[in-house]
Structure formats: C-alpha cells, structure tokens
Amino acid sequence: MTADGPSPARNWASAAIALLGLLIVGVLLQLGVGLWIDENWFSHLGYAQVWWINRAAPWGLGLVVFLGMALWLGLNLRLAWPPYIKRLWRRLLVVLVSGSVAAIAMAHWFTFLVVLFQQPVGLADPILQHDISFYLFSLPLLLQLQRWGFWVGVLTAGLVALCYGFRLRRQPVAAQPLLPQQVQRHLLGLGGVLMLFQGLGHWLARYTLMYSNRGSFAGANYTDVHAQMPADFLLAGLAWVGALALLYLAVFSPALVALKAAQAKAEWRWLPWQVTGLLLIFGGYGLAALGAGVFYPDLVQRVAVLPNELERDRPYIEHNIAFTRKGYNLSEVxxxxxxxxxxxxxxxxxNNTATLKNIRLWDNEPLLAAYRQLQEIRPYYQFPSVDVDRYTIDGDLRQVMHSARELDYSLIPERARTWVNDHFFYTHGYGLALSPVNVVTRVGLPDFFIQDIPPRATSPAAAAAFPIDNPAIYFGELTDIDVFVNTNAQELDYPKEEANIYTTYQGSGGLPMGAFWQRLLYAWHFGDWQILLSQEFNPDSRFLFRRQITERVQTLAPFLRYDQDPYLVIADGGLYWMIDAYTTSRYYPYSEPTPSGDLNYIRNAVKVVVDAYNGSVDFYLATPKDPIIETYQRIYPSLFKPLEAMSAELRSHIRYPNDLFEVQTQQYATxxxxxxxxxxxxxxxxxxxxxxxxxxxxxxxxxxxxxxxxxxxxxxxxxxxxxxxxxxxxxxxxxxxxxxxxxxxxxxxxxxxxxxxxxxxxxxxxxxxxxxxxxxxxxxxxxxxxxxxxxxxxxxxxxxxxxxxxxxxxxxxxxxxxxxxxxxxxxxxxxxxxxxxxxxxxxxxxxxxxxxxxxxxxxxxxxxxxxxxxxxxxxxxxxxxxxxxxxxxxxxxxxxxxxxx
Structure with missing residues (x-):
C-alpha cells in the first residue's frame, strides 16, 4: 500500500475477484432459474417425480465419482508431488481432473440406473448361460467401467511419473539413492492396477463374442467359442498374474533399479532376477496376445472352419436364427x-366391398400437394404431412387420409414478424383436412369429409363420425415458437372472409406468468427482456413453450426412441397426437443388427398421446412384457400408464407403426x-x-x-x-x-x-x-x-x-x-x-x-x-x-x- 492508498496491482486484483464473483453468481442464477422452470414444467404435466429422478441421479453419480476420483488422485499425487510446488496447485489439479471425470460419468447416469433396476428376462444365452438381462443392462456398464478404469489408471500413472521426474531433476545427487525405492513402489502398484483392468477387458471380451461378426452371421461361431473364448480366458489370467506380480514387487521388493551415488554422479544398476521375472511374465503375455489372441483363432477359422463351415457352425447358426427372431419379435409369426x-x-x-371401397387411390405426395392448394386457405398455414387412419362412418369402417392445418411461422410475411405477432397474435393452427382414400370429385380432386376454416363436415354422417369441439392446434409438429396466452392482446383464432375471428385460450396448458417475479425469471432464463417490459400480461396469463410435440416427449422421456411419423387422431371431441415409442438395444446376444448397426432389439413398448390443445402428455404401455420397459417402469413408477387407461375411442386408432414394420420385414426377408x-x-x-x-x-x-x-x-x-x-x-x-x-x-x-x-x-x-x-x-x-x-x-x-x-x-x-x-x-x-x-x-x-x-x-x-x-x-x-x-x-x-x- 502506498501513502496515497492501495496499489494499482491490488486494485486490479480486487476488480478481477469481483468480476469473477459476479460471473459465478450469474452462472449459478442461470442454473437455478433453469432448474426452477424445468421443475415447474414437469410438475405441470404431472411428472415431478421424473424430473427429480432425472436431476438427482446424474448429480448423485457425479458426486460419488468426484469424491472417489479426488480421493484416488489426491492420495497418489500427495505421494509424488514435488515439495517445492505449492500444494494449492495440487489441489486445483485434483479438483479439475476429478470434475472432468465426474462430468463424463454424469453423461452416462442412465446406464447406471438401468443396472440398478434391471429386470431378469428369464432366458439365458446359449454359450455362457447368462440371463439376457446381463447383456441388455450390465454388460454395457461393465465395458464402460473397464475403459474408464484403465484410462484413469493411465492418467494417474502419467501424472505420478511426471511429478517424480520433476523431483528427480531437482534432487541433489547425494540424496537420489533414497528416492528410487518409493518411486518404484508407487509406479509398480499403478502398473498392477492397470493390468487388473487389462485382464478385466479380456474377461469381458468373452461376452462381446455374442456380437461377433467373424462368421457369416451375427454372434459367436465355432472359432469364437473354441478358439477366441479360451484365448481371452488365457489372456485374462496372464494379465492378472502380471498384476499380482507387480503388486507383489511393489510391496515386498520394489527395488528393480538401484541408484548408487559416486563422485557426484548417479549410476544405474538393474536387479536381474526381478527384472527377468517381469520380462518373462509380460513377454509371455505379449506373445500370448499375439499368438493365442490373433493368429490362433484366425488359423482355426481358415483351416478347421471354412472348409467345413456349415458342419462346424450349424448350432451357432441356429442360435442366430432363434435370437434374431426374438430380438425383432418375429418368433410368433x-x-x-x-x-x-x-x-x-x-x-x-x-362380398368384399369393405376391402374394395377402401382401396387407397391417393398417394401421400399428390394428396399433400392438393391439400396445400385447396385447404391451407391462408399463406401462414401449412400441412406438414399426410397420415392414414380409419374411422367408422355411418356404420362402415373407412380408411381416410388427413393432415393437420398448422401455423408455420416461417411463412408469415417478414414485415409481420414482430415480437408481438410471433408471441401473442399467431399462436396456433386450426383444424385439419380429411378425405377418404378412394373418392374424388368429378375433376379428380379429393372429396373431403372435413374441409375449410372452421372445419366443416360435408355430410351428416361425417359430422357424426368426426365431432371436434375445439379444433385449435397449440401443440404440433411445426409449433417451435413460444407463445403467451390469456393476455390483453388479441389472439388470432382463424381468418374469416375479410375479417379475423379472435379468441382467448381456455385450456390448461402452459405455466402461469401473471406475477412480475415470474416474468422476471422467464426473461432472465430465455434472454428475452421484452417479456418483462411488455404491458400485455395480466394475472391469468400463461406461457406455452416446448410446443413441438417430438421435443416435448423427448424432454420427458429421452431414453425412448420415437417414430418419425406422429399422426393426428380425432377422439373424444378433441384432437390428439399419437406417437409410437420404442425400446431398443444393440446388446441382444446373437441377434443380427440392422444395416445401420445401431440396434438388434426393438419393441413398440409405448404409445404416447399428446393433447393438441392442452399439451398434456400420456405414456401408455403397449408391450408390458418387454424387459427394457419393465426396467424403465421400475425407475419411473409414475411415468407409464396401462393401455387400458387410454380411452376406448383413442385405442381404436392405435395402429401398427410403419417404422417398426419396415425393420421387421427387412429382417424377416432373411x-x-x-x-x-x-x-x-x-x-x-x-x-x-x-x-x-x-x-x-x-x-x-x-x-x-x-x-x-x-x-x-x-x-x-x-x-x-x-x-x-x-x-x-x-x-x-x-x-x-x-x-x-x-x-x-x-x-x-x-x-x-x-x-x-x-x-x-x-x-x-x-x-x-x-x-x-x-x-x-x-x-x-x-x-x-x-x-x-x-x-x-x-x-x-x-x-x-x-x-x-x-x-x-x-x-x-x-x-x-x-x-x-x-x-x-x-x-x-x-x-x-x-x-x-x-x-x-x-x-x-x-x-x-x-x-x-x-x-x-x-x-x-x-x-x-x-x-x-x-x-x-x-x-x-x-x-x-x-x-x-x-x-x-x-x-x-x-x-x-x-x-x-
């Protein structure tokens, strides 16, 4: 400090600390506000328990991994840390590395969770006789843990060796003979840990042979079972013997190399019997890895199998056929x-009028083009796709095609794309166009059952078959902009001739935002301060976000895979989106993977229903005997509902999903x-x-x-x-x-x-x-x-x-x-x-x-x-x-x- 006050350097340091503190507070606020909004959104939809599990599980796992890694790395670096480097840097290094490893582990939290809650399948693999649940749930985690453990060991050994290298360079020669024993004991111990994980990798490789592609089919063949599997067993044993040898030397005879100070110079001296023993062990392991692990299976495949492949591989081909059929649910065709x-x-x-009067004459593309020309009415409406369904009309089952008339914000004229219009005025699509699959007008255009805005049935039979109390579509395939409803601003309901019909949202969707503090939090989180400054809000105002239905369901249940074609259903007087959801895996033993290689097991386990007006989301169990969905149900007991809980009218519109059927037919062809x-x-x-x-x-x-x-x-x-x-x-x-x-x-x-x-x-x-x-x-x-x-x-x-x-x-x-x-x-x-x-x-x-x-x-x-x-x-x-x-x-x-x- 100078006579006139604090020094400039101290002022700069104080300012830097203050800025850093503000930055930390800002990040924490952003995270806290985001968590609050997310929790409210999940709770509003009835899935608060899902939100708490999804947040508690990764952070709990991250905390455990962080503490474990910090303890492991802290103990190792404490032994090796150069005394002339401040301990603060060691602690920062431990925190940084442990935090990075914990962040990587947090991304895999669901893998840990399914292992804890896994359900047995009741079917064993034909070779190693493990329940299929081991392959679906445990094996992916074990493989991941083995990789993590090995590379954490490599990282630790590298940091420890680096620390000891710095210490050796700074130690005087006279003091160096006191150091090598500690160095070697430490590095030998870490080497033993690495070999333990290496052996575990060979042991787990026996199970991954259930996905081998060595033969002409997926799964272990004769060579894998009679050559590769014994070789992996041998290599695992040799690796563990090497690990025990290293750990023994670390405890009882750590002096592989001795340093003798002579005339201010260190001389290296090798202790022959310990070094010779290790060379024999690791030389044998290396030769076995090359000979037994690579050349011997290849030799067996070329000499013993290929000339007699059918005879040798017959039982394994039968395994592949049986398990592929089970993986794709083709066993009971x-x-x-x-x-x-x-x-x-x-x-x-x-005698076959029901079939003949429902022959589909309209393809998706020409019908979609006709819908867009005839029924979009206004330039900002869009029909995103055409879907196929069936309804009972006047006592007959009729196949129909239809498309939702959604609001496409990209089609709104540029000069009308104001903040008020985007968020208050253009809030929803309106109705749908629906026509039979085989009827046309005299000029070859679709003959509509439902048409125009507002939706109008073209006959009394159609009016009775398609009752729609509220045709507004606030949640759909194209609704990717957040909107505010129940505000002081006018909300476009639908256009009519030269005037517009306005409305106020009467649904239960969205989160309340009438209070100033709520708008403040939303403005902070979404980075949109006009939310705070707008005068259009009132105490009943609500905020609708995540309105795109695929994003909506993926946010709630990201562990499911979703069909690419949601379809609209008219039921119970309203409009609902039906989405097929799948449980998949690429770890089903002996099952042939799809051409993309990303799965060899699939079930249409869940039917998802999204209310197009209120945005409610319901997950219904369509395949309750699926072991994967049973596991998910144990993790999230409040997420899934039985299919019987779905209304009878909605259930009548469940259809077998096209995406699943294409996968099954591709596999069934073989x-x-x-x-x-x-x-x-x-x-x-x-x-x-x-x-x-x-x-x-x-x-x-x-x-x-x-x-x-x-x-x-x-x-x-x-x-x-x-x-x-x-x-x-x-x-x-x-x-x-x-x-x-x-x-x-x-x-x-x-x-x-x-x-x-x-x-x-x-x-x-x-x-x-x-x-x-x-x-x-x-x-x-x-x-x-x-x-x-x-x-x-x-x-x-x-x-x-x-x-x-x-x-x-x-x-x-x-x-x-x-x-x-x-x-x-x-x-x-x-x-x-x-x-x-x-x-x-x-x-x-x-x-x-x-x-x-x-x-x-x-x-x-x-x-x-x-x-x-x-x-x-x-x-x-x-x-x-x-x-x-x-x-x-x-x-x-x-x-x-x-x-x-």
Whole structure:
C-alpha cells in the first residue's frame, strides 16, 4: 500500500475477484432459474417425480465419482508431488481432473440406473448361460467401467511419473539413492492396477463374442467359442498374474533399479532376477496376445472352419436364427399358405366391398400437394404431412387420409414478424383436412369429409363420425415458437372472409406468468427482456413453450426412441397426437443388427398421446412384457400408464407403426428361413420389391405417412429427372381376412392392417406378403402368407412393365404428356381379395405450370388383363362385367406373355 492508498496491482486484483464473483453468481442464477422452470414444467404435466429422478441421479453419480476420483488422485499425487510446488496447485489439479471425470460419468447416469433396476428376462444365452438381462443392462456398464478404469489408471500413472521426474531433476545427487525405492513402489502398484483392468477387458471380451461378426452371421461361431473364448480366458489370467506380480514387487521388493551415488554422479544398476521375472511374465503375455489372441483363432477359422463351415457352425447358426427372431419379435409369426386361384367374379366383389371401397387411390405426395392448394386457405398455414387412419362412418369402417392445418411461422410475411405477432397474435393452427382414400370429385380432386376454416363436415354422417369441439392446434409438429396466452392482446383464432375471428385460450396448458417475479425469471432464463417490459400480461396469463410435440416427449422421456411419423387422431371431441415409442438395444446376444448397426432389439413398448390443445402428455404401455420397459417402469413408477387407461375411442386408432414394420420385414426377408442349411446357403432369400420412382419428384415433400416415395414421370423418354428404383414402402389397408383365412374371426368382417410384399432376391415374382394387424385384441399379430412355388405370381415390377406395354394406356399417356401437362404414376398397391390378387395403380395429371395434381385414371391389373378407367368402380366393371363394344371394357386388353418380361 502506498501513502496515497492501495496499489494499482491490488486494485486490479480486487476488480478481477469481483468480476469473477459476479460471473459465478450469474452462472449459478442461470442454473437455478433453469432448474426452477424445468421443475415447474414437469410438475405441470404431472411428472415431478421424473424430473427429480432425472436431476438427482446424474448429480448423485457425479458426486460419488468426484469424491472417489479426488480421493484416488489426491492420495497418489500427495505421494509424488514435488515439495517445492505449492500444494494449492495440487489441489486445483485434483479438483479439475476429478470434475472432468465426474462430468463424463454424469453423461452416462442412465446406464447406471438401468443396472440398478434391471429386470431378469428369464432366458439365458446359449454359450455362457447368462440371463439376457446381463447383456441388455450390465454388460454395457461393465465395458464402460473397464475403459474408464484403465484410462484413469493411465492418467494417474502419467501424472505420478511426471511429478517424480520433476523431483528427480531437482534432487541433489547425494540424496537420489533414497528416492528410487518409493518411486518404484508407487509406479509398480499403478502398473498392477492397470493390468487388473487389462485382464478385466479380456474377461469381458468373452461376452462381446455374442456380437461377433467373424462368421457369416451375427454372434459367436465355432472359432469364437473354441478358439477366441479360451484365448481371452488365457489372456485374462496372464494379465492378472502380471498384476499380482507387480503388486507383489511393489510391496515386498520394489527395488528393480538401484541408484548408487559416486563422485557426484548417479549410476544405474538393474536387479536381474526381478527384472527377468517381469520380462518373462509380460513377454509371455505379449506373445500370448499375439499368438493365442490373433493368429490362433484366425488359423482355426481358415483351416478347421471354412472348409467345413456349415458342419462346424450349424448350432451357432441356429442360435442366430432363434435370437434374431426374438430380438425383432418375429418368433410368433403366423405363417400360412396362399394359393392364388384368380377366380373372382362380380359376386366376389360384392362380398368384399369393405376391402374394395377402401382401396387407397391417393398417394401421400399428390394428396399433400392438393391439400396445400385447396385447404391451407391462408399463406401462414401449412400441412406438414399426410397420415392414414380409419374411422367408422355411418356404420362402415373407412380408411381416410388427413393432415393437420398448422401455423408455420416461417411463412408469415417478414414485415409481420414482430415480437408481438410471433408471441401473442399467431399462436396456433386450426383444424385439419380429411378425405377418404378412394373418392374424388368429378375433376379428380379429393372429396373431403372435413374441409375449410372452421372445419366443416360435408355430410351428416361425417359430422357424426368426426365431432371436434375445439379444433385449435397449440401443440404440433411445426409449433417451435413460444407463445403467451390469456393476455390483453388479441389472439388470432382463424381468418374469416375479410375479417379475423379472435379468441382467448381456455385450456390448461402452459405455466402461469401473471406475477412480475415470474416474468422476471422467464426473461432472465430465455434472454428475452421484452417479456418483462411488455404491458400485455395480466394475472391469468400463461406461457406455452416446448410446443413441438417430438421435443416435448423427448424432454420427458429421452431414453425412448420415437417414430418419425406422429399422426393426428380425432377422439373424444378433441384432437390428439399419437406417437409410437420404442425400446431398443444393440446388446441382444446373437441377434443380427440392422444395416445401420445401431440396434438388434426393438419393441413398440409405448404409445404416447399428446393433447393438441392442452399439451398434456400420456405414456401408455403397449408391450408390458418387454424387459427394457419393465426396467424403465421400475425407475419411473409414475411415468407409464396401462393401455387400458387410454380411452376406448383413442385405442381404436392405435395402429401398427410403419417404422417398426419396415425393420421387421427387412429382417424377416432373411430370417424366415428356419433351417440352418437353407439359411447358410441362402437358398430362399427374400427382398422387399422395388418400384420405379422419380428422384426429385415435386408433388410435395412426402413427409410422414407410409414412406417417403416420390412419383415418377410415366414416359421416361421425355425431358426430366431419370427414374430410380426404390423399395416399396408398406401400406395400410382395410382387409377382409375372414375371406382369405378360414381360421380368422368371422365376426370381424374387416380389419385395418399394414401390408408389405416380398420377392425372391434377384427375381421379380411375388413369393409372400406380410400383414401386421392393428385392431382390438388382434393388435400386433403378424401374418405371413406364402405363395405356391409351383406357379408364377406377378410382382410389382412385372405388373408395371405390363402396364407400360399396354398400347392403349401408353398411347393415352403420351398424348397427355404432349399437351402442356404430365402424368405421374402412383404407387402400385397389391390387394388380396379372397384367393386372388388385384394390382391397383392411380394416375395423376398435373399441368406444367400448376402444382395441383388430379387423379385422372385408375389402372387395375388382374390375371392377364389390364384396364384403365376414370374411376375404380368403372375399372372393376370393365374387368368383371360382360364387355360390350364401345364401353369401358375396351381397355381390358390381354397383356403380353411372360416371355416378354
């Protein structure tokens, strides 16, 4: 301190400390306010317990890991720390490293939690006889702990060696002989710890062989079981022997190297028997790791297995087949034969009206384009995707397609994108458009059951089938901006002619923010001080955030995987979003992983329902016997509800998820083969049939629905994008199974099913089709109908080729394409009707300067005939009614024979 006051250096230090203190206070405030808002949000939705578990578990784990790491590292550094360096730096280093390790561990808190609450599966792996729960829950954690332990040991040994190096360099030579014994004892002990973790890694490697890809299938093969597994056992033993040797030397004979001071110079002297023993142990370990761990299994695979692979690997192939089927829930597929007789008559059509009147003629992309042209009404509304569902209308089960009319903030004019408009005025979408899958107007446009703003039913039957008390959509797929409701500002409800209809939110969603202190906290957390300055709030005002439904459910349950296609449901007088959620794992033994490699086990364990008006979220157990969801249920006892708690009207709209079905059909294409020899030879390998589609078709973005498949230009000789082959997506349809299968329930005349076809690999004829049932007690059951191998059943590409070869159809299409328009061919649908197959394909006509496609023709192929008519009914009449000259039946021309294909 100078005579005039504190020194400038001290002033700078005080200012720095004050700034640091303010920074720490600001960070703590931000964290505290964020935690308060999060807790209120979870509590408002009824999941306070979930929030407390999600916060307590990682911080509890982090605290335990921090204390353990601090104790371990502190003791080691205390022994090795150079005395001339302040202890404060040692403590800071311990805190920094321990905090970093704890932060890494906190990111894996859920892995620890599932191990503590894991449920046994009751099924053991066929090799090591451990319950499958060990692989699903314990093994991932053990592998992680082994890696962490080894690298923490390496880090500790490196820091200790560095400290001792500094001490040796600063010690006088005369004092150096006193140091080596302590140094060696310490480093030998750390080396022993490293070898313990190395041995643990070899021991755990035995279990990871359940996911080996050494053979032609997933899981341990003959070489893994008889060569690699014993080698890992041997290496684990050698590593542990080396660890014991190092620990023994650390305790009883730490002087591997001696230093002798002579004439102010240190001379190194090796003690031969200890060094020789260690060299033998670790040399043997290294040779065993190379020989037994690498070369010997490879030799066994090449010499003993490959020349006799089927004989050697037969039992392991059987394990792979059985466990892959279990992993993808394919063990109980009902397989039946389907003898194609093609004996339909006009009477047969009358007996199958439920199927025929629900044949889907609208693809997602053209229908979405039509919705956007006809029903968005205002530029700020958007239909994000089209979904498929079924409703009972006037006593009949009808398949419909619909889309929510959501508010897309990116479409609001730039000059109208003010803070008040974004957060007070444009708050929600409104209603939906809904139409049957197979009905069009006279000009080929969708014939709506629900249309316009406000939503209006087009008939008394539709009004009775679709009662909507409140069509406002405050929570949806596009709602990504936070809004304030129940304020003094006017809130747009929906536009009407030249005026607007305004509303005040009457729902229970959102958090209260009427008090000044609440707005202060929200303004602080979200960094938006206009929340504090606005005069639009009143005591009843509420704050709606996390309105995007996928973000909403992922925040509540991030441990589930969610379907990419939420769909809207009209039930109980309101609008609800239904989202399928999955439990997955990549640690199911012997199960073949998906092509992406990120999972080999999947269950549609949960159905999530989000209220589009209030934002409430409910998680319903759809597969309660799944061991993963049973474990999650033990962790979060208040999160999940039984499916019976869902209202009956909502339950009637549960559907088998498309994403899951695609994964299952991809696996079933190979794993329908149950015989090991047939599987090994791939004698009966199937594939999902392909269809030709345009790469950059522009009939909408194709999001949602039953696959992102674009239409293709009919005449590929015309200018435009080249067609490409894509796998046919599954499609939903209403099917009369009782007319196909005599064992089906005759009282259920029609069912909503998800169907996918199979063809043999490198062939185009149909070999089978799989259906997933969606209704009632039959929900989730998988049916496979296999076609006879003795006769040809045409596949989609063959039928499309036959359609293209029809001279009348191709001539008409060419004429349309030359008159300022273009024709797009829709998806080809395969419709089973009794013991026959109908192939149905719509044609869409689109003007070159318009994005409004019209369904202009329907093509049906049956047996050796193809017809193209303006409507489905006319096409069926042309096929099955007596043909007279000049009628639509003229289109029913014989196709070329099979040799033309």
């Amino acid at each position: 009902d397989v039946q034969s389907f003898q194609v007789k093609d004996n339909l008559t006009a009477e047969s059509l009358t 794993y329908h083969m149950s015989d090991a020899q047939v599987f090994y030879n791939k004698e009966d390998l199937w594939q999902i049939p392909e269809q030709i589609r345009q790469v950059d078709g522009d009939l909408g973005d194709g999001e949602g629905g039953e696959g992102n498949v674009n239409n293709w230009l009919f005449d590929s000789s015309l200018p435009g994008p080249l067609p490409t082959s894509q796998a046919m997506p599954p499609h939903y349809l209403i099917l009369e199974l009782s007319a196909i299968d005599a064992t089906a329930n005759p009282s259920r005349s029609a069912e909503f099913v998800l169907l996918s076809a199979f063809t043999p690999v490198n062939k185009q004829n149909l070999i089978a089709w799989m259906a997933a049932r969606c209704d009632g007690d039959e929900y989730g059951k998988l049916l496979v109908y296999q076609f006879s191998r003795e006769s040809l059943v045409f596949g989609p590409q063959q039928v499309e080729a036959r359609i293209s070869q029809n001279p009348i159809i191709s001539e008409q299409i060419s004429l349309w394409n030359q008159q300022g328009s273009r024709v797009n061919r829709g998806s080809l649908l395969i419709i089973p009707v009794e013991q026959a197959l109908l192939y149905v394909q719509p044609l869409y006509l689109e003007a070159e300067d318009s994005k409004l496609p019209e369904l202009t023709r329907v093509i049906i192929a049956y047996r050796d005939q193809v017809v193209m008519e303006p409507t489905l009914d006319q096409a069926l009449q042309a096929l099955f009614a007596p043909a007279t000259e000049g009628t639509a039946a003229e289109s029913a021309l014989p196709l070329s024979d099979a040799s033309a294909l």
